[in-house]
Amino acid sequence: MSSGQVTIRNIKSLDDMRSCVALQKDVWNFSDAELVPLRMFVVAEKIGGQVIGGFHDEQLVAFAFAIPGYRNGRSYLHSHMLAVRDSFRNTGLGQRMKWFQREEALNRGIDLIEWTFDPLEIKNSYLNIEKLGAIARRYNVNQYGITASPLQGGLPTDRLVAEWWLNSERVLTLLEAGSRPRFTAAKSIQVPAKIYEWKAAPASRALAQEVQNRNRAEFEQAFRNGLAVMGYDRDSAGGGRFLLGSWHDSQEF
Ligand SMILES: CC(C)(COP(=O)(O)OP(=O)(O)OC[C@H]1O[C@@H](n2cnc3c(N)ncnc32)[C@H](O)[C@@H]1OP(=O)(O)O)[C@@H](O)C(=O)NCCC(=O)NCCS
Numbered sequence: 219m220s221s222g223q224v225t226i227r228n229i230k231s232l233d234d235m236r237s238c239v240a241l242q243k244d245v246w247n248f249s250d251a252e253l254v255p256l257r258m259f260v261v262a263e264k265i266g267g268q269v270i271g272g273f274h275d276e277q278l279v280a281f282a283f284a285i286p287g288y289r290n291g292r293s294y295l296h297s298h299m300l301a302v303r304d305s306f307r308n309t310g311l312g313q314r315m316k317w318f319q320r321e322e323a324l325n326r327g328i329d330l331i332e333w334t335f336d337p338l339e340i341k342n343s344y345l346n347i348e349k350l351g352a353i354a355r356r357y358n359v360n361q362y363g364i365t366a367s368p369l370q371g372g373l374p375t376d377r378l379v380a381e382w383w384l385n386s387e388r389v390l391t392l393l394e395a396g397s398r399p400r401f402t403a404a405k406s407i408q409v410p411a412k413i414y415e416w417k418a419a420p421a422s423r424a425l426a427q428e429v430q431n432r433n434r435a436e437f438e439q440a441f442r443n444g445l446a447v448m449g450y451d452r453d454s455a456g457g458g459r460f461l462l463g464s465w466h467d468s469q470e471f
Pocket residue numbers: 245298299300301302303306307308309310311312313314335340341342344345349452456
């Protein structure tokens with residue numbers, strides 16, 4: 219499937235929101251208690267959040283869902299979910315959905331979108347940091363408790379907070395040049411390609427847990443020292459590496 223055949227638009231109808239709930243169920247395989255219900259989509263759309271759909275032949279194949287946030291005198295959006303149906307993945311649709319979110323936010327005078335992501339997910343980390351230009355300097359330990367999602371493999375739901383400063387030099391450079399500005403990395407944090415395999419099988423889960431524990435300690439220490447995640451490398455084996463730099467000296471965001 220090609221992302222170009224997908225039309226992206228704001229969602230307002232109950233039927234389209236029902237399709238979001240159904241797609242959410244397919245993508246995360248949550249229990250009913252863990253699903254974001256229809257009524258939250260309805261409320262979010264009415265109070266300044268975002269419910270955005272990607273449609274192929276009028277079938278929903280992707281959605282982005284954000285709720286309004288407020289901190290330190292600033293209104294921002296917290297993007298709670300982005301989902302692309304598996305047959306449409308890796309065609310650039312996830313990125314198109316995020317750039318649409320950015321435009322929609324900027325049109326309303328909002329210049330920050332945040333979301334949290336699992337730092338053990340190599341694809342998502344790469345997408346967030348390298349393709350969108352988000353940065354991260356906060357780490358939440360076991361944010362949602364242990365969930366039924368197979369993506370999580372029974373591990374604590376540790377999350378990095380992505381900050382997407384929509385009009386930062388970093389994001390504008392990415393939009394114009396296709397890559398983020400360069401910086402000098404002071405530290406790197408590794409995620410082995412085998413992490414998915416280790417999470418999936420109960421016998422090897424302890425190995426995944428070791429990586430999570432080690433990386434948690436490294437992120438917490440680095441953030442205390444004023445570093446932020448500003449880059450992400452992938453290796454030829456499919457592993458990933460967070461690159462951290464000093465954001466205090468940086469003009470990038
Ligand atoms: C995360 C998700 C929304 C991304 O959507 P998508 O349409 O596949 O994303 P895109 O095609 O725009 O971009 C994916 C990028 O990751 C790269 N990628 C794909 N697999 C990868 C992997 N295993 N490791 C590293 N990078 C990978 C792709 O090559 C692409 O980069 P490129 O543009 O440089 O080629 C989709 O995978 C999804 O729905 N996942 C399940 C739900 C989820 O995790 N949501 C996000 C958290 S809420």
